[in-house]
Amino acid sequence: MNMNNIIVSVKKFFQNKNTVTILGVVVIITLLYFGYTSTINKATSPVRIPVAKQTIQPRTQITSDMVTTIDVPSIAVTTNAIRYTSQIIGKYTNINAVIPAGSMFYQETLIKKEDLPNSAFVEVKDGEAVYNFPVDLESTYGNSIMPNDNIDIYMKAENEAGQVMVGRLLKDVKVLAVKDYQGNHVFENTEETRTPSYLIFGLEEVNYILLRKASYMRTFGVELFPVIHGGSVNIEGATVVDTQFLKDFIEANTVTIETTVE
Secondary structure: OOHHHHHHHHHHHHHOHHHHHHHHHHHHHHHHHHHHHHHHHHHHOEEEEEEEOOOEOOOOEOOHHHEEEEEEEHHHOOOOEOOOHHHOOOOEEOOOOOEOOOOEOEHHHEEOHHHOOOHHHHOOOOOEEEEEEEOOOOOOOOOOOOOOOEEEEEEEEEOOOOOEEEEEEEEEEEOOEEEOOOOOEOOOOOOOOOOOOEEEEEEEHHHHHHHHHHHOOHHHOOEEEEEEOOOOOOOOOOEEOOHHHHHHHHHHOOOOOOOOOO
16 A cells, blocks of 8 residues: 555545544543543642641640641642641630641631730620629539520618518620639630639629629628529518619618719
């Protein structure tokens, strides 16, 4: 077979529609195969990433002994994951962030010390003052009052005649934080059992002063205690009085100082 005959045969081969279709399919499949393989290889190729060596609690400064590195498929590393240990050491876990052992570190879970807020103060509304209300394990129903719960503040006292009275002094107060005697948040650490010493909440000035005055009325046997909002109190032998009666009782037995704002 001479060269002319070969050329003619080749032309006929490529002019055949079935042949062209088959070749096209083969080319497409080849391209898809290599493209898919390249994508899979890229997605599964290992990258070294820092992870927590232990469970790290909120408000904790990250030290080198808390961090290790492991190889993971690159597809498992999201855009907000921190890739370098140097960007982690010295930072603090955020106020609501618990980092489990083996977990990656993410941008939103770590902050600088100067940016570490007190969650209770952050939530105090404009015009309100922070009140530290003393409690114990019993008065919080076995540590059952938690942040974001709404409570009523009840008052028990004795009048000059020795009559015991009880009533709701403040209602629908939102608990912003529960702290122990060292000022630690009771519920933020999952590995420690902390005993509540204070409920933190915000009060408007008039209610803040009212509650503060009541807390100083020890000669009248005043007791202040929280009750889950909407609950009731039944103290045997006590006369139930309303809020206004308690306010009048407090004002009548405490000194009122007139102030002016310049």
